[in-house]
Amino acid sequence: MLIGKEVVKPLFQERKNTVYPFTEKFMASDKNVEFLKAAMMGPNAMRLSEELSSHLKINENMRILDLGCGCGLSTLFLVKQYGASVFAADLWISPTENHERFKSLGIDGKVVPISVDATKGLPFANGYFDLLFTVDAYHHFGDTEDMLPSLIPFVKKGGTIAIAIPGIKYEFGANVPDEMKPFWNDEVARTLHSIDWWKELWKKAAGMEIVDIREMTCCRQAWSEWLTAYSPYAAEDIKMMEAEGGKYFNLIQMTARVI
Numbered sequence: 001m002l003i004g005k006e007v008v009k010p011l012f013q014e015r016k017n018t019v020y021p022f023t024e025k026f027m028a029s030d031k032n033v034e035f036l037k038a039a040m041m042g043p044n045a046m047r048l049s050e051e052l053s054s055h056l057k058i059n060e061n062m063r064i065l066d067l068g069c070g071c072g073l074s075t076l077f078l079v080k081q082y083g084a085s086v087f088a089a090d091l092w093i094s095p096t097e098n099h100e101r102f103k104s105l106g107i108d109g110k111v112v113p114i115s116v117d118a119t120k121g122l123p124f125a126n127g128y129f130d131l132l133f134t135v136d137a138y139h140h141f142g143d144t145e146d147m148l149p150s151l152i153p154f155v156k157k158g159g160t161i162a163i164a165i166p167g168i169k170y171e172f173g174a175n176v177p178d179e180m181k182p183f184w185n186d187e188v189a190r191t192l193h194s195i196d197w198w199k200e201l202w203k204k205a206a207g208m209e210i211v212d213i214r215e216m217t218c219c220r221q222a223w224s225e226w227l228t229a230y231s232p233y234a235a236e237d238i239k240m241m242e243a244e245g246g247k248y249f250n251l252i253q254m255t256a257r258v259i
């Protein structure tokens with residue numbers, strides 16, 4: 001691993017047309033699709049990672065914190081696509097399980113699997129990472145004013161924070177649409193927010209500047225791939241996505257530069 005190596009600071013690159021060559025090639029194999037169906041924990045994290053990273057400049061010299069990595073689909077993408085070194089950190093999935101998976105994928109030499117709870121502080125040095133990358137996880141713990149300021153110090157100055165999360169097109173407040181009411185429990189209401197809501201929260205954080213907050217284009221595709229997953233949660237989400245009918249949900253990506 002390239003731990004300790006000084007790295008060129010990550011710069012943002014101009015938006016390209018969104019294409020997913022890595023994901024498409026990966027999913028061209030039936031065996032890989034089976035692997036994805038078993039490893040997805042929400043909208044296809046490989047596709048989200050590919051779209052999010054298409055807005056960044058990532059290279060093999062970078063040390064990346066993949067926070068809330070789940071079963072490591074984003075980690076797999078970051079290692080295979082860029083050769084970067086990744087700390088694959090998660091709360092619900094054990095580092096042992098992820099290590100076994102990373103070994104089977106042949107990427108264990110580039111990945112440190114680690115158990116963390118982002119709400120309880122992270123066990124890293126300040127300025128340790130070039131990039132904090134988090135896909136379909138940040139909404140679970142990032143909805144407070146304290147969370148972003150607590151993470152910024154782990155990213156070096158000039159480094160990048162890049163986050164992709166499920167969201168909604170506008171804040172429902174007390175007016176939850178009738179068709180969404182069966183699915184709108186307290187946890188969903190706490191975690192799913194609009195671009196404007198996240199923007200207001202992020203504007204309050206010192207030590208970084210927002211580069212870009214936008215809707216992602218892979219929303220429908222990433223969600224429909226998730227609905228084919230073997231997880232019982234995917235089966236439950238089928239009814240919700242039918243009710244939603246493309247009217248309310250989006251995927252949101254947020255990028256910021258640490259200053």
Ligand SMILES: C[S@@+](CC[C@H](N)C(=O)[O-])C[C@H]1O[C@@H](n2cnc3c(N)ncnc32)[C@H](O)[C@@H]1O
Pocket residue numbers: 039040041042043044045067068069070071072073074089090091092093116117118119135136137138140141
């Ligand atoms: C919906 S899953 C997505 C996992 C993976 N990123 C993916 O897209 O396949 C959400 C992930 O967030 C992680 N998570 C939730 N709360 C967390 C916390 N406080 N600290 C670290 N990870 C957390 C969970 O462990 C879980 O793996």
